[in-house]
Amino acid sequence: MSIIILGIESSCDETSAAITKDNVLLSNIIANQSIHKNYGGVVPEFASRKHQKNIIPVIDQALKVAKINKKQIDAVAFTNGPGLLGSLLVGTSVAKHFAMALDIPVIEINHLHAHVLSVFIKDSQQQLTPQFPYLCLLVSGGHTQIILVKDYYSMETIGESIDDAAGEAFDKAAKVMGLPYPGGPVIDKLSKEGNINSFFFPEPKVGGLNFSFSGLKTSFLYLVRDHLKNNKDFIQMNIADLAASYQNAVCSVLIKKILLASEQTGVKRISIAGGVSANSRLREMLFKESRKNQWSLYLPNPAYSTDNAAMIAVAGYFKYIKKQFSDYTIVPYSRKIQGEIF
Numbered sequence: 001m002s003i004i005i006l007g008i009e010s011s012c013d014e015t016s017a018a019i020t021k022d023n024v025l026l027s028n029i030i031a032n033q034s035i036h037k038n039y040g041g042v043v044p045e046f047a048s049r050k051h052q053k054n055i056i057p058v059i060d061q062a063l064k065v066a067k068i069n070k071k072q073i074d075a076v077a078f079t080n081g082p083g084l085l086g087s088l089l090v091g092t093s094v095a096k097h098f099a100m101a102l103d104i105p106v107i108e109i110n111h112l113h114a115h116v117l118s119v120f121i122k123d124s125q126q127q128l129t130p131q132f133p134y135l136c137l138l139v140s141g142g143h144t145q146i147i148l149v150k151d152y153y154s155m156e157t158i159g160e161s162i163d164d165a166a167g168e169a170f171d172k173a174a175k176v177m178g179l180p181y182p183g184g185p186v187i188d189k190l191s192k193e194g195n196i197n198s199f200f201f202p203e204p205k206v207g208g209l210n211f212s213f214s215g216l217k218t219s220f221l222y223l224v225r226d227h228l229k230n231n232k233d234f235i236q237m238n239i240a241d242l243a244a245s246y247q248n249a250v251c252s253v254l255i256k257k258i259l260l261a262s263e264q265t266g267v268k269r270i271s272i273a274g275g276v277s278a279n280s281r282l283r284e285m286l287f288k289e290s291r292k293n294q295w296s297l298y299l300p301n302p303a304y305s306t307d308n309a310a311m312i313a314v315a316g317y318f319k320y321i322k323k324q325f326s327d328y329t330i331v332p333y334s335r336k337i338q339g340e341i342f
């Protein structure tokens with residue numbers, strides 16, 4: 001018998017609800033919050049208020065698109081953390097009340113766990129899914145990690161950023177150039193017109209599988225600041241080249257580390273997840289490396305790279321089949337909790 005899950009995501013600035021039947025996606029509705037555009041980052045208080053306004057219409061729409069009656073839902077899966085506490089509280093409260101009213105289980109989902117599993121979302125453009133074990137490069141606005149995925153439930157972080165996340169590195173450079181938040185997609189688009197060799201950024205010196213992006217971000221800031229002294233139009237005149245060179249520097253770090261991880265573990269099945277995994281240069285470089293190193297590459301549909309409830313519902317499905325349910329008294333958490341891998 002099929003299992004129907006309502007997934008709810010509200011950890012940052014996207015309010016999203018999705019319906020899945022087993023791991024097949026029936027609907028995935030996302031309400032974005034443009035209010036943060038001019039602030040260079042997400043303003044937590046605005047985010048939680050927008051979630052409150054959007055969450056019921058978003059769930060309603062997800063049910064309509066999926067042509068599912070709420071009485072058909074078997075469980076509600078929701079992001080319980082990590083993320084912005086005020087935002088998480090909205091999704092968590094709605095999920096628990098929805099489930100309580102229908103007398104069905106709730107399933108707490110770790111947001112990062114769901115990003116990793118986004119490659120298993122089945123839709124009409126379904127691609128091949130990886131066999132275990134595989135390596136996942138998880139690159140989002142708050143996290144940069146290399147994860148050895150042993151199965152749907154068992155994952156080991158083998159490398160992570162010691163300071164900024166890759167997404168933050170994009171967002172902060174975009175802010176320096178006066179571009180709106182989130183900066184990653186804007187830099188990606190501008191880069192298409194730019195030259196990757198126009199500007200040089202020193203490679204971060206962090207050993208092993210760990211990452212560091214704060215030095216790269218600072219060298220970008222200094223380069224722009226120094227040029228502005230002599231030319232106040234420096235940014236406008238060089239914006240595409242700046243974007244392309246910086247994007248290439250960030251992606252080169254990511255590629256270098258995933259290469260090393262594959263070498264060290266002997267695992268040649270590679271996947272990516274999280275907002276930065278939508279980046280076109282990163283995907284292009286990964287394709288090139290996969291041909292060179294005989295990797296099998298598993299890329300999520302870019303629509304499931306950034307935050308969405310489809311990945312929450314699919315992660316919920318995998319927990320449902322193991323009867324890993326949560327208590328109605330569960331509360332959200334903003335940061336990684338002790339004992340958790342993420």
Ligand code: KG4
Nearest residue numbers: 140141142167182184185275276279306307
């Ligand atoms: O996974 P996500 O939607 O939210 C978090 O869990 O953090 O990731 C958001 C991050 C932002 O930093 C955004 O700038 C970045 O992903 N991002 C991108 C692209 N699309 C989103 N970075 C580079 N290139 C993109 N195309």
Ligand code: ZN
Nearest residue numbers: 115140306307
């Ligand atoms: Zn995310």
